[in-house]
Amino acid sequence: MADETTDDLREQTAEAAPELAEHDEQTARIAALEEQLAAAQQETLYARADIQNVRRRAEKDAADARAYAATNFARDVLSVADNLERGLAAIPAELRGDDKFKGLVTGLEATGRELEKVFERNGITRIAAMGEPLDPNKHQAMMEMPSDAEPGTIVQEMQSGWMIKDRLLRPALVAVAKKPD
Numbered sequence: 656m657a658d659e660t661t662d663d664l665r666e667q668t669a670e671a672a673p674e675l676a677e678h679d680e681q682t683a684r685i686a687a688l689e690e691q692l693a694a695a696q697q698e699t700l701y702a703r704a705d706i707q708n709v710r711r712r713a714e715k716d717a718a719d720a721r722a723y724a725a726t727n728f729a730r731d732v733l734s735v736a737d738n739l740e741r742g743l744a745a746i747p748a749e750l751r752g753d754d755k756f757k758g759l760v761t762g763l764e765a766t767g768r769e770l771e772k773v774f775e776r777n778g779i780t781r782i783a784a785m786g787e788p789l790d791p792n793k794h795q796a797m798m799e800m801p802s803d804a805e806p807g808t809i810v811q812e813m814q815s816g817w818m819i820k821d822r823l824l825r826p827a828l829v830a831v832a833k834k835p836d
Contacts, residue, residue, distance in 0.1 A: 722778070722820055729779050729819055732770075737814065739767050774817075782816035784809045784827040793818075795826040802832035 743763050750756045774780070782793045789796055789807050793816055802810045809829045816827025 723822060725777055726819055726822075726824065729774075729777070729817075729824055733817055733825060736767070736770050736774075739763065739770065740815075743767065778820040779824065780818050782818060782827050784812045784816060784829050789829070789831050793823060793826060794829050796831045797828050798830045799833040800830045801835040803835070804832040806831075806833050808832045 743760070746756065746760060751760050784794060786804075787794075787809050788805075789809060794809060795816075797813060800810055802808075804810050808831065809827075810832045811830035812827055813830065814825075814828040817824040
């Protein structure tokens with residue numbers, strides 16, 4: 656009730672004093688401008704946060720691009736390493752000791768060691784498989800074999816698996832133990 660009386664009194668006074676009406680208009684405009692300012696400040700904060708998130712994401716993407724740029728090349732070179740290992744494994748033990756083949760075997764083994772060092776320098780590491788429990792993030796089970804080993808343990812590696820830094824480059828292809836029949 657008191658508010659109505661005050662408003663009525665204000666209106667009566669405003670008719671007699673135009674500067675009071677002007678003051679009220681200015682107060683209303685100031686309030687509206689303050690609301691707009693607060694909204695603009697809030698939008699600015701959101702925009703700054705968004706820009707910071709975009710900057711962080713771009714920095715992370717650039718770091719990942721540098722760290723994993725060699726991924727496709729590394730996958731291609733892994734097939735070369737596989738073929739080198741298969742070639743060495745195919746040389747019978749009696750020929751390894753033969754003087755005619757000794758230089759060839761030594762050269763192939765040295766090439767294999769150098770390839771491993773290059774992989775290591777570039778963050779490419781072989782995944783341990785034999786005797787390990789199957790890890791679907793690193794191993795791909797190709798078959799199950801009856802074995803005395805604990806079921807789920809890797810008992811044969813058909814193809815080595817590799818990581819590049821903390822990412823899977825290629826899973827190891829393995830055979831997993833199962834209970835004997």
